[in-house]
Amino acid sequence: MEYFNLYANCQLVKGARMSLLCDLQMRRFYHIPNDTADVLLFLQQHSIEECMAHYGEDNREAITGYISFLLSKELGFKDNRLVPELTPLDLSWDRYSDITNVIIEFNEDISYTGDFFRELFDLHVQGLEIRCYHKTDLDRIRELLEVFNGTTLKFIKLVLPYEATLALPALDKLVKKYPRVRSLLIHSSPADKLEKIFDGSVPVVFFSSNINSCLACGEIRADYFMSNMELFTESQHFNTCLNRKLSIDGNGYIKNCPSLPESFGHVTKTSVREVLDNKAFQRYGKIRKDEITVCKDCEFRHVCTDCRAYVEDPQDMYSRPLKCGYDPYTNSWENWAENPLKQSAIAWYGLEEIIK
Amino acid sequence: MSQQILILSQSHLEGTTDHVCQWLGHLGIPYLRMNGEDLFDMQHLGDLPGNDEIAVVWYRRKISSFPVKYSLKQADFQTQYTLKRFLADEFNGLHSLLFYTIDRQKWLNDPITEDNLNKLHVLALARKCGISTPFTEVVTTRAAIAQLLENYHEIIVKPVSECIFLEDTAGGQYKMLTKTIHQNNLQLVPEKFFPSLVQEKITKKFEIRTFYLDGECHSMAIFSQNNRKTKDDFRNYDNQRPNRTVPYKLPAALEFKLGQLMKLLCFRTGSIDLMVDMQGNYHFLEINPEGQFGMVSYPCNYYLERKVAQLLSKSISHEKEIYQ
Numbered sequence A: 001m002e003y004f005n006l007y008a009n010c011q012l013v014k015g016a017r018m019s020l021l022c023d024l025q026m027r028r029f030y031h032i033p034n035d036t037a038d039v040l041l042f043l044q045q046h047s048i049e050e051c052m053a054h055y056g057e058d059n060r061e062a063i064t065g066y067i068s069f070l071l072s073k074e075l076g077f078k079d080n081r082l083v084p085e086l087t088p089l090d091l092s093w094d095r096y097s098d099i100t101n102v103i104i105e106f107n108e109d110i111s112y113t114g115d116f117f118r119e120l121f122d123l124h125v126q127g128l129e130i131r132c133y134h135k136t137d138l139d140r141i142r143e144l145l146e147v148f149n150g151t152t153l154k155f156i157k158l159v160l161p162y163e164a165t166l167a168l169p170a171l172d173k174l175v176k177k178y179p180r181v182r183s184l185l186i187h188s189s190p191a192d193k194l195e196k197i198f199d200g201s202v203p204v205v206f207f208s209s210n211i212n213s214c215l216a217c218g219e220i221r222a223d224y225f226m227s228n229m230e231l232f233t234e235s236q237h238f239n240t241c242l243n244r245k246l247s248i249d250g251n252g253y254i255k256n257c258p259s260l261p262e263s264f265g266h267v268t269k270t271s272v273r274e275v276l277d278n279k280a281f282q283r284y285g286k287i288r289k290d291e292i293t294v295c296k297d298c299e300f301r302h303v304c305t306d307c308r309a310y311v312e313d314p315q316d317m318y319s320r321p322l323k324c325g326y327d328p329y330t331n332s333w334e335n336w337a338e339n340p341l342k343q344s345a346i347a348w349y350g351l352e353e354i355i356k
Numbered sequence B: 001m002s003q004q005i006l007i008l009s010q011s012h013l014e015g016t017t018d019h020v021c022q023w024l025g026h027l028g029i030p031y032l033r034m035n036g037e038d039l040f041d042m043q044h045l046g047d048l049p050g051n052d053e054i055a056v057v058w059y060r061r062k063i064s065s066f067p068v069k070y071s072l073k074q075a076d077f078q079t080q081y082t083l084k085r086f087l088a089d090e091f092n093g094l095h096s097l098l099f100y101t102i103d104r105q106k107w108l109n110d111p112i113t114e115d116n117l118n119k120l121h122v123l124a125l126a127r128k129c130g131i132s133t134p135f136t137e138v139v140t141t142r143a144a145i146a147q148l149l150e151n152y153h154e155i156i157v158k159p160v161s162e163c164i165f166l167e168d169t170a171g172g173q174y175k176m177l178t179k180t181i182h183q184n185n186l187q188l189v190p191e192k193f194f195p196s197l198v199q200e201k202i203t204k205k206f207e208i209r210t211f212y213l214d215g216e217c218h219s220m221a222i223f224s225q226n227n228r229k230t231k232d233d234f235r236n237y238d239n240q241r242p243n244r245t246v247p248y249k250l251p252a253a254l255e256f257k258l259g260q261l262m263k264l265l266c267f268r269t270g271s272i273d274l275m276v277d278m279q280g281n282y283h284f285l286e287i288n289p290e291g292q293f294g295m296v297s298y299p300c301n302y303y304l305e306r307k308v309a310q311l312l313s314k315s316i317s318h319e320k321e322i323y324q
């Protein structure tokens, strides 16, 4: 008897009509019909022969095809048994920081060296995004970057507006001085293009649209999907946009994300502890994709990040992201901004300007 | 004075130590980390951590590199090498003082055994615990190998100690790897040679890396058989097509025997390498008491760094109970 063993880090996520087979190790995913997914699930309990018998002679060729597809992608292997020692993947999620990621909407008039920031980065924050919507003096950004030398911060993403003087050699010099800067996004650029600096290790994305406020955030696009262990496991238990995230908006107010209206104090007056102990601050962190309307039926739910700031029904915390154009019931993508059912929410958030 | 966790490590290129320390910080558990590099700033012996203040020691690494470079005024290749060896011995002499000043039972792994682990001895101990190992011999002649090839289809040669890297004067780098000998290349073997470890070559279905932690085995299967390049030794990483690494549970009886072996060696943590042959039999290969466990922890989502932090913290709370 022959059996097909699927590797434990290849996880199947079923949607309304299609499924996603997520290879969390190789960071790829495969969009497959639910019928194929059912065969795969059947094979996790039965031999290949039993599977053929179950689905009938008519389907023999199709099933053989599925299995050779899985083998060719190295998603599993054939053996004379379902190897019981190959145990399921533990999908639990935990991190050693109360806050893993921070977004700062940069403002030259705010001091980033106060107690609040010291306390915040002592929590072993891993990723930081520094967003500049408007032209900013590079020296001030250098001052801010200086603060993170010697901390355990791993990753800084810089978002800057395009300036002719800010050419690649200048950026190269900057990232060499501050190696924690691992990616750059230059908005309002003359053209869309991707460059690499620091010997090809740091991507610089030139983006032709303006990012002049946080209204541009929260877009759901297929090329933002990520199939990896971190996101997939976190998504099983927590919100993939806001869990253990913290933002400081351009006025120094502490928020879950710059796009959300609620603030939980000001960097000059509030302590990090107070923010973390505030129940309202933790409100969104536990909202899982499996609980969100529509997303819960979507096969992309564990490779997709979420957005709680712009949702289809602003009165409903469990409503799905407004800026998603995917329909898991028809498996088609459309332009969300043109959907007539979304117009009232678009008006409610004042997004008309952004989508023109 | 309350007793502390002591972590012996190095100041950089040690992500695993950093990771465990970050967990300790998050769990609110105090610890003392001493990097080998710190010894270059000590004022007197009293600066070394003393027995009374330490509850448990996790000995992870000695040092990454000396913070200062030393050389002879008129150095040639030979004397420079001798100096390097001498300084390494000097450093070890100081560092290993801790092995004697801090009670041996406080160390997660017995440090003296760990520093002097003998591959052949470990294989013999494993067999004593009823764990199967590949047939292993040390030979000095081609004739002896020829005789072994009558019983075993292929033989591998590997060092009794550790593989080394060699560098030539032009900067070329060579890595020592496991080599296979069979009837067709036997004539390339010299008639008489330096005592060498040979082992029966087992055709593997997959390999297993187990991280043993205080009685528990956290195992990972490594599938590399599709990949010709890594067939002999999965450490010859192939970045294009990485090996598949998935969680695995060893049979309880084997886990028990591995636990006994670790106890015999006075190790509470370590990486164990095993191999599964085409028939599904397990073969024990070796133990790396200071093996990297991040490479098991992350792919299997085991959170081993957190488990190590919890084990260390258990050791200090346990101490408290005794003294109260």
Ligand code: SF4
Pocket (backbone or CB within 6 Å): A220, A289, A294, A295, A296, A298, A299, A300, A301, A302, A304, A305, A320, A321, A324, A325, A326, A328
């Ligand atoms: S429906 Fe939800 S899960 Fe699916 S793509 Fe849209 S936002 Fe992501």
